Amino acid sequence: MLKVFKNEKLWCAVAGAAAVIVGKKILKADKTRSLAVTGLAKGMKLQKDAKAAFQNMKDEASDICYDAKTEAGIHEDAAAEEVTE
């Protein structure tokens, strides 16, 4: 009888079955679900914020370029108005 308990394969099977039961419980648990949803939402927000930050950078870079062009006299109207102001 004790020999049976010494069988590694048996323990593996038991552990596997236990893992399936526990795993199923964990997956079905509200807490896990809400954790996953929060995680996903955070990920999505992070992605959106990254996009916004990238867009901000692009905007600022284009504004700097525009200013440089104005200074160089390429946008003549705007440059003249800036001087008068």
Add this chain to the structure above:
Amino acid sequence: MKFKIVYDKPQRIRFRCGAYAFDKEYEGAIYNLVTASPYVNSAQVSSANGGILVNYTKGSRSKIIDLVRAINVKTLKKNEPSAEFGIQKIDSDFHDNLFTLVAKHYLSKMFLPAPIRTAITLYRSAKYIKKALKTLWNGKLTVDVLDGASVVACLCQRKFKTAATVMFMLRISGLLEEYTHARTKAVLTDSLAIKTDRVWLVTDDGDVLIPIEDLRVGDKIRVQTGKVIPVDGVVADGEATVNESSMTGEPLPVLKREGISVYAGTVIEEGSIVVTVRQLASNTKISKIIELIGNSEELKAGVQSRAETLADRIVPFSFIGFFATLIFTKNITRAVSLLMVEYSCAIKLSTPIAVISAVKEAADNDITIKGGKYLEAFANADTIVFDKTGTLTNAEPVLEKVVAFGDYTEDEVLRISACLEEHFPHSVANAVVIGAEKRGISHSEEHTEVEYVVAHGIATTLHGKRAIIGSKHFVVEDENVTVTKEQQNIIDEKSGSCSVLYLAIGGELSGALCISDPPRKEAKQAIDMLKKQGIKNVVMLTGDSYRAAKATAAMLGITDYKCQVLPEDKHRYVEEMKQNGQKVIMVGDGINDTPALAAANVSVAMNDASDIARETADITIKGSDLRALVRVRKLSKDLMKRINKNYRFIIAFNSALLLSGFMGIIQPSVSAFLHNASTMMICAKSMTPLTKKNDKDKALSLPEKAEQ
């Protein structure tokens, strides 16, 4: 809408409303709303950070701030963005996608552990393998199979990095192809749609010009002489003769008056009508043209179709090379190098990009080309045929001289002629009426009702005698009026290169009116430039007399001319030239040029051409400057040069890569990188404009002589 002003300089202001202010679907609506303001020059809208950039007119800053403050996203509709906004979006999407693709590739290389990277590579490769298997299943051996095979070969050798690099390159190529196609199409739509497809809406406050999209069933629109009726409907007011040949094939115009139906696509030959809209044109002419340019196999340049078939035909040879190398060298790395490199990808990608870019470049210069094949035909042509009136000339004839016979004085001849001609508003009649006005001759109505004999002249009764005015053919042959030798000599002497109108009263010749139609000032320069560009024969077709045609031909450097050509003969002349092995460009403008335009290898309609001629022509030019033809010729020749240069480069460069791979000098990953990088480079080069700015200016500058 709440916002923060993050940039504020004269005539440029940037608002930021935050990443959650509005969704991507509303970008177009906000853009349309902002740019609809008369104070706004241009705008950019981005939902990523809720940014609105406005470039505005001087002194309207506060109006712009009020405008943006008043935007309420809840009341906006997710409408179709305008073409201009579409181009902006395509550009920014491409930059973002390219950035994301490159960043992802290198970030994952740097930070992800090797097993995860391998898993991702395996996952991505499935797409290429699936596509290759699908193509093979359909019995085709195309570039897709080659792509799949390269990926599989790398995976089999457990070279996951190489496989990842190959797929990365393929994705960049795909992105570039997609971008070029979408952008070119959007630019074409934009440049073609702006100035066309507008209609005169009849309202209580008068006629208003509106875009055809704003037209609703039941609206009333006014359509005038020479215009295409844009919708199906019923005549509500007015009278006009309508050419319905595009629908019925019947060449004679039909009279349309109140209550009678008219159809979209038919052309008003004379008169003006108000049409009640019954059915809107769902597909406008322009959108059809754009679809055709993109999709129709028939319209693809021969060189483009050849490139595409050639590309796929080369694929089996790549496989033969692969197996041969494997057998001879027993080295799979070398063999795989051969799969990484092939000619087809670059040829297949760069040729259509070059053609579409050239079409787009032409569109930017107000030249519409309805397909790549016409650019090719234009480059290969050796003969150009001009319809004289309206193309080589301004179609604004001028009265030069008056000759009087019998008891009549010059003033009397002119007075009677103007009295008869004023009833028919065609260009020659106008020349007579204006000529009389200039000489201070007034006339009262002394004749009975006038009768118009189509394409010949006018007849009436004046003080009990039959009075006729018109061509020599009409007066002498149809009406049997005698012109003595002496009279003819006087007319010939005075008329020079002018066309002559004959006036006969009571069966006797009373006078002649010499009318000239001076050539456009740039005509000679344009013809000289075309000759320099390799056009051997310049032919003029005209209804004028031999003397007039000869004089004009000599003045403009025309190599051949056909005089006294009847409208129906133009088509025959073009056919004859084609049978003699000439490759013909026909330039025309009138309704009667349509058959000749259709018969030529490639046809061009100028700005003031009738709608029907514009519809038939393969190339339409929005301006009336004949030098635009030189620009098309140069563009088409440069395009052919570029395509051939691309071929040579692709074959030389990739052959060198193949050889290096075969000899084991370079690794498959290096050859994949070099091959794809060269493909991208050649595609990027094919997108650049063919005409340099300096050349453009040169082509347009008039020599002093022409200015005078």
